[in-house]
Amino acid sequence: MTVFLIIVVVALLGVTFWQMSKILKLSKPAHHDSSQIANDKDNSTQGYLMLGFVIFLYILMFYSFWNWGDLYLPEAASAHGGDYDTLMFISIALIMFVQVITQFLLYFFAYKYRGEKGKKALFYADNDKLEFIWTIIPVIVLAGLIIYGLFTWSEIMNIEEDEDAMVVELYAYQFGWKARYSGEDNTLGKANVRFIEGVNVLGIDESDSYAMDDKITTELHLPVDKPVLFKFRSQDVLHSAYFPFFRAQMNVVPGMITQFSFTPTITSDEMRNSKFMVEKVEELNEIRREKSKELVANGDVALDPYEFDYYLLCNKICGISHFNMQMKIVVEEEEDFKEWIGEQATFGEGVEKQKEQQVTSNN
Amino acid sequence: MSATATATAAHDHHDHGDHGHHHKETFITKYIFSQDHKMIAKQFLITGLVMGTIGILMSILFRIQLAWPEESSWVFELFLGDKYATDGVMNPDAYLALVTIHGTIMVFFVLTAGLSGTFSNLLIPLQIGARDMASGFMNMLSYWIFFISSVIMLSSLFVESGPASAGWTIYPPLSALPEAIPGSGTGMTLWLVSMALFIAQSLMGSLNYIVTVINLRTEGMSMTRLPLTIWALFVTAIIGVVSFPVLLSAALMLIMDRSFGTSFFLSDIYIKGEVLAHQGGSPVLFEHLFWFLGHPEVYIVLLPALGITSEVIATNSRKPIFGYRAMVASILAIAFLSTIVWGHHMFVSGMNPFLGSVFTFTTLLIAIPSAVKAFNYITTLWKGNLQMNPGMLFSIGLVSTFITGGLTGIILGDSTLDINVHDTYFVVAHFHLVMGISALYGLFAGVYHWFPKMFGRMMNKNLGYVHFWITAIGAYGVFFPMHFIGMAGLPRRYYTNTNFPYFDDLADVNVLITVFAIITALVQLVFIYNFIHSIFYGRRATQNPWKANTLEWTTPVEHIHGNWPGKIPSVYRWSYDYSKLNKDETDYVIAGQDYIPQTVPLQENEEELNH
Numbered sequence: 024m025t026v027f028l029i030i031v032v033v034a035l036l037g038v039t040f041w042q043m044s045k046i047l048k049l050s051k052p053a054h055h056d057s058s059q060i061a062n063d064k065d066n067s068t069q070g071y072l073m074l075g076f077v078i079f080l081y082i083l084m085f086y087s088f089w090n091w092g093d094l095y096l097p098e099a100a101s102a103h104g105g106d107y108d109t110l111m112f113i114s115i116a117l118i119m120f121v122q123v124i125t126q127f128l129l130y131f132f133a134y135k136y137r138g139e140k141g142k143k144a145l146f147y148a149d150n151d152k153l154e155f156i157w158t159i160i161p162v163i164v165l166a167g168l169i170i171y172g173l174f175t176w177s178e179i180m181n182i183e184e185d186e187d188a189m190v191v192e193l194y195a196y197q198f199g200w201k202a203r204y205s206g207e208d209n210t211l212g213k214a215n216v217r218f219i220e221g222v223n224v225l226g227i228d229e230s231d232s233y234a235m236d237d238k239i240t241t242e243l244h245l246p247v248d249k250p251v252l253f254k255f256r257s258q259d260v261l262h263s264a265y266f267p268f269f270r271a272q273m274n275v276v277p278g279m280i281t282q283f284s285f286t287p288t289i290t291s292d293e294m295r296n297s298k299f300m301v302e303k304v305e306e307l308n309e310i311r312r313e314k315s316k317e318l319v320a321n322g323d324v325a326l327d328p329y330e331f332d333y334y335l336l337c338n339k340i341c342g343i344s345h346f347n348m349q350m351k352i353v354v355e356e357e358e359d360f361k362e363w364i365g366e367q368a369t370f371g372e373g374v375e376k377q378k379e380q381q382v383t384s385n386n
Numbered sequence: 387m388s389a390t391a392t393a394t395a396a397h398d399h400h401d402h403g404d405h406g407h408h409h410k411e412t413f414i415t416k417y418i419f420s421q422d423h424k425m426i427a428k429q430f431l432i433t434g435l436v437m438g439t440i441g442i443l444m445s446i447l448f449r450i451q452l453a454w455p456e457e458s459s460w461v462f463e464l465f466l467g468d469k470y471a472t473d474g475v476m477n478p479d480a481y482l483a484l485v486t487i488h489g490t491i492m493v494f495f496v497l498t499a500g501l502s503g504t505f506s507n508l509l510i511p512l513q514i515g516a517r518d519m520a521s522g523f524m525n526m527l528s529y530w531i532f533f534i535s536s537v538i539m540l541s542s543l544f545v546e547s548g549p550a551s552a553g554w555t556i557y558p559p560l561s562a563l564p565e566a567i568p569g570s571g572t573g574m575t576l577w578l579v580s581m582a583l584f585i586a587q588s589l590m591g592s593l594n595y596i597v598t599v600i601n602l603r604t605e606g607m608s609m610t611r612l613p614l615t616i617w618a619l620f621v622t623a624i625i626g627v628v629s630f631p632v633l634l635s636a637a638l639m640l641i642m643d644r645s646f647g648t649s650f651f652l653s654d655i656y657i658k659g660e661v662l663a664h665q666g667g668s669p670v671l672f673e674h675l676f677w678f679l680g681h682p683e684v685y686i687v688l689l690p691a692l693g694i695t696s697e698v699i700a701t702n703s704r705k706p707i708f709g710y711r712a713m714v715a716s717i718l719a720i721a722f723l724s725t726i727v728w729g730h731h732m733f734v735s736g737m738n739p740f741l742g743s744v745f746t747f748t749t750l751l752i753a754i755p756s757a758v759k760a761f762n763y764i765t766t767l768w769k770g771n772l773q774m775n776p777g778m779l780f781s782i783g784l785v786s787t788f789i790t791g792g793l794t795g796i797i798l799g800d801s802t803l804d805i806n807v808h809d810t811y812f813v814v815a816h817f818h819l820v821m822g823i824s825a826l827y828g829l830f831a832g833v834y835h836w837f838p839k840m841f842g843r844m845m846n847k848n849l850g851y852v853h854f855w856i857t858a859i860g861a862y863g864v865f866f867p868m869h870f871i872g873m874a875g876l877p878r879r880y881y882t883n884t885n886f887p888y889f890d891d892l893a894d895v896n897v898l899i900t901v902f903a904i905i906t907a908l909v910q911l912v913f914i915y916n917f918i919h920s921i922f923y924g925r926r927a928t929q930n931p932w933k934a935n936t937l938e939w940t941t942p943v944e945h946i947h948g949n950w951p952g953k954i955p956s957v958y959r960w961s962y963d964y965s966k967l968n969k970d971e972t973d974y975v976i977a978g979q980d981y982i983p984q985t986v987p988l989q990e991n992e993e994e995l996n997h
Contacts, residue, residue, distance in 0.1 A: 029464075040915075059844035059925050060932070061775045065851075069774035072855060073782070079859065080786075083866055091870035091895065096806075111803055118793040125760065125789050132767040133782050136703075137774060144704040144965040144980070145769035148995065154712045157761040158754060165750045165796075172800040173743050179802065180739035197566065197657075216656035226656065255736075259657045260560040261669055263734065263809060267875030270806045274735045276669055277559055278653025281736035303891075310890045329887035336886070338809045338877045340553045341560060342567045343478045346880035 063140055070137025077130035084122070097299045100333070100354065101269035102250075102286040103179045108270070110175055114168065182284045188250035193243070193335075194225050195255070195262035195275040197342050200335060200350035201225060202243045204364060206236030212370070216258055216277075222377040226258075227370055235371030238364065243335060243352045245287045246360040252284045263339035266352070268294070274339055287354045294354075295331045304331050411947075419530070421522030422947050426529050427508035428840055431833070433529075434500020437536055439914070441491035446907050448484045451476045453893075453900035455882035470548070478881040482551035483569055485879055487543065489554030490577070494584055495539065497687040497825045499532050502626075505690055505832050506595045506619045508840065512938035513613050515604025515955060517948040520597040524590050531587035535580045542576035550577035553879060555680065558651040558672050562643050565658045574644070578637050585634045592623035592630075599623075604937070606957035610714075611984070613936050613961040614707060617714050618693025621721045625682045625689075628725060633679035636672055643667070673735055677728035684821050685724040689717060691828020692759060692788075695781040697961075698831050699763060701934045702778035703770030704980050706962035709762045716755030723752040733801045734808050742801040749799035753792070760789050771965070771980075775932065776850025777835035783858050784827035790862075791820025794869065809879075812872025815865045823861045830854075830913070837917075838931050842943045843924030849916040853909060860906030867895050935961045935983045955985040968992055 056062055061069070099108050136144075182188075192203035192211050203225060205211045212234020218226040227234045245251055255264055255275040262275040264283070273283040294300055308328050315325035333352035337345055355363070420426060447465060458474035470480035507525065511518055519525045542549040551569030552561035556577070564571035599620045603612075612620075639650040643664070651672045652664035700707040707713060729737065729745035763785045772778065794816040797803045807813065830853075837845045871892045876883060883889040883896075930939035937957070941949050963982040968975050968991040975982055975992040988994055 029460075057925055058931075059847045061773050061778075061847060065847065066772065066774045069779065069851065070772070076855075076858060080862060083862055087867055087870055091867065094870050094874040094892065094895075096873070096875055107802060107806065110800070111797070114797050114800065114803060118796060122790060122793055125764065126786060128764050129767070129782065129785055129789070132764060132770075133772060136767060136770045136772050138704070138771045142771045144771040146706065146964070146966045147708065147765075147769065148706040148962065149709055149711070153765070154709050154758065154762075158758055161754050161757040165753055168796065168800065169747055169750050172746060172802045175802040176739065176743060176746065179805070180742065216654050217661050219656050219661070259655055260563070260566050261557050265809075265875075265877065267806060272734045272805050272808055276736050277655050278666075278668055279670070279736060307887060307890045310893070311887065314890075326887075329890070331888070334886070334888070336877060339557070340482065340879045343482070345482075346478070346882055347885040349886065 066138040070134045073130045073133040099270050100289040102288055104270040106175050188252040190252050192254045193264050196258035198344040198348040202240045204238040212237050222373045237370040238367040244363050245354050246357040247290045247354050250286045255281045260341050261339045262337045262341050265336050265338035268333050290354045300331050421526045423507045423511050423519050424945050426525050427504050429529050430503035434496050437491050437495040441488050442907050444484045444488040449900040449903045453897040455884055481881040483549045486551045487549050501829045502690045509615050510598050513616050513936050515937050516602035519594050524594050528587045528590040531583050535583035538580040542573045545572045547571040549573040558669050578641055585630045588630050592626040595623040604954050611960045614696035615693040617717055618689045621717050622686050622689045625721050626686055629679040629682040636675035673732050677731045681728040682724045687821050687825045691825040694828045694832040695784050698777045698781040698835050699766050700962050701932050702773040704964045705770045708765040716758045719755040730799050733804045746801045756792050777831045779854040780827045780831035784824050787819045788824045810872040811868050811876050814878050815868035819865050838927030841921050843920050844927050845920040846916050849912050853913045856909040860902045863902030864899050871895050933981050935981050957984045958987040
């Protein structure tokens with residue numbers, strides 16, 4: 024019924040517009056310019072609108088930076104993240120500089136040189152010097168950016184194998200994450216999805232002696248200021264391990280192991296109590312309270328207040344629940360980490376337990 | 387010299403061919419299976435616009451979901467039905483299907499076929515002085531294969547398991563395994579069949595365009611006298627021929643992986659409690675193959691728009707385009723570089739970081755010719771006598787969005803910076819501005835400018851102004867704020883962001899974006915109304931309404947098969963002699979007329995310039 028009504032309303036609106044356009048057409052004086060080609064009046068109106076538009080664009084840009092500039096992520100929580108942010112801010116500053124100038128020139132010229140009957144345009148077809156200037160300037164600026172970028176890139180991506188980084192496997196599946204710590208030997212046991220069975224959900228090779236002390240967890244805990252080497256493995260489709268707070272990301276590809284290494288530098292506690300985060304969380308909870316009022320009024324459950332934690336999310340479309348494939352990350356002091364990891368069961372213990380259970384159930 | 391010789395030969399040939407053009411035409415040969423390039427152009431345009439309407443409608447649907455997540459709406463009930471919107475709430479699989487098909491339709495069916503297909507067909511023969519395409523039959527075939535491909539793509543929306551929903555980039559294994567996502571069943575098969583046909587039609591079209599430009603130029607139309615539209619369309623066709631076959635091979639391999647048990651892209655997969663037999667393939671290989679087309683595709687979409695803009699801006703500024711040779715050189719440079727930058731989509735794909743460095747280098751290089759083009763457009767406006775026709779407004783708008791969107795490319799093209807904004811809304815904002823909106827503006831500029839040529843009537847300028855200004859405000863309103871939610875680390879292709887309380891403060895921005903998107907989409911109805919109304923009731927066009935120099939305006943308003951009633955005109959100059967003064971600088975070369983059509987021989991009172 025609603026659909027039918029809407030169709031009727033739209034049809035009536037259409038008829039109205041049609042009739043209005045007829046009336047407008049009939050009411051036009053006979054000498055009216057109906058060539059549909061811009062005349063001096065149009066040129067002038069549109070010229071002013073061009074000027075108006077560049078002002079709109081400036082206001083929009085200013086408003087966006089003013090209002091949403093603080094949506095940018097908090098201070099990077101990893102060792103390389105600082106370099107990343109510096110490069111980002113330099114690039115944004117440069118871009119906005121060029122943006123402000125070129126957009127001004129474009130729309131200002133459109134306004135200033137709006138057409139008039141009898142005005143002569145300047146026949147100006149070529150100027151090699153000018154062409155050279157605006158070829159060479161981008162060349163120099165971009166060369167600087169490229170060099171800076173590449174140094175940072177190779178620093179981030181080149182992983183020294185002999186470094187004493189803690190090796191952790193991140194295992195992705197539809198739709199969740201598991202972490203596998205390599206244990207005392209700091210070496211991950213071999214694994215392949217073909218070994219998946221029962222308690223061995225990650226497909227670890229039980230015959231590999233490196234495997235027995237591996238620890239599988241559902242939360243990712245990291246000791247602060249210790250380099251971590253992540254090895255990524257996927258069970259099914261492409262995923263992407265995205266650590267926004269650490270300025271780190273790597274795709275997780277079935278059939279191969281990808282890697283990324285970084286050193287977390289700010290503990291979860293420190294981040295939670297930083298000025299930025301305290302204000303942010305306050306604001307978020309204000310929004311959540313408002314929303315909860317609405318929810319409760321509709322008989323739904325209110326939202327829990329939010330407390331900040333680092334998180335890992337999936338950033339490569341991976342299926343229906345792609346939007347909720349996350350893992351909590353805890354960065355903590357080394358002793359806290361040791362305590363936590365000590366409480367986790369090793370893979371070997373898990374296998375033993377399963378065998379025992381099988382024996383009991385067989386008896 | 388040889389170019390001139392060929393042109394003369396072609397010219398002769400066409401004089402003989404005249405007799406063939408007067409046979410009687412039936413409704414079917416004239417409007418349906420037409421071999422006339424002008425009719426085929428219209429067919430491409432109208433099909434493209436229909437597809438565009440569907441694509442934009444889809445984007446509005448998922449924007450509503452993003453702004454008001456999981457809320458019930460009659461809009462969803464109306465368009466998605468109970469299956470995809472249970473109780474009026476959009477399902478996650480419907481969301482993914484919508485973003486996938488929106489991307490596919492907009493990139494391929496609207497901006498490739500609708501833009502390049504329309505204007506290559508319309509302009510190449512008309513602007514180079516040819517009676518038709520080299521092969522009219524192949525041209526017809528190209529359109530009808532495109533039509534079938536569109537029908538198949540749309541039919542995939544109605545299959546039981548839903549249309550393809552692995553993203554328009556269809557990365558395997560997600561796209562290869564129906565177990566991974568329902569859309570990878572029949573929907574994906576139809577997607578692949580449709581795309582294979584699409585590629586076939588694109589190749590037929592492109593080969594035709596290339597051959598036509600090389601062989602059928604009229605006497606005097608040397609390559610350096612070609613309008614920039616033709617340069618752009620010609621180079622676009624070459625890029626298409628180079629890169630589309632690679633996508634076809636990727637699609638074929640994916641079909642084999644899906645149906646015939648090969649393992650090009652699949653390895654070590656455990657899904658739904660079972661290990662698959664596939665072993666040894668690599669999804670990264672698919673990414674390479676996909677982006678070997680995917681990135682040049684950006685320029686396949688963009689170059690025709692830039693070509694159209696060059697022509698429209700020069701004509702309406704009453705000035706020659708600034709730096710014709712630099713413009714041609716940058717088109718060529720962009721074309722070359724576009725084929726060696728694909729890896730910047732894959733910085734964090736797990737490929738060797740050294741490759742990342744190489745692709746950063748080539749990617750930032752492409753900013754140079756792009757910058758040259760932008761500066762040249764601005765300089766063309768300088769000291770012009772700007773005629774603010776709707777086509778001109780859209781061209782200026784294109785330069786604006788091309789700059790805004792292009793600049794953020796400097797961030798994304800830098801492998802380091804890409805790490806944290808990869809696959810976030812920052813990317814979505816970037817490419818929508820630089821290729822989506824810019825190319826659409828190019829399409830609109832072309833339609834407003836060449837409407838008189840296509841339909842013999844004028845479009846209403848006031849409706850054109852309304853269309854432009856609301857679109858311009860809306861497009862920036864949608865995509866400028868989107869950068870900021872990307873910077874906040876919000877991933878794209880998320881059905882809802884409510885599972886991350888950290889994103890709660892982005893909800894307002896998302897509402898704002900959606901409101902702008904709805905307004906912008908609605909104002910396109912003004913364009914559609916103007917388009918349809920003007921076809922039938924628009925004011926009759928004069929032969930050369932914009933006082934342009936190019937050859938298409940020397941043909942009669944009424945379409946005839948063969949374009950020119952008599953001999954094909956010869957060309958004596960480039961197409962940009964606007965406001966050229968005589969030797970004494972007392973008046974224009976032709977007194978009282980600020981343009982010199984290409985068919986006018988060199989006058990005694992003018993200086994010959996070398997461009």
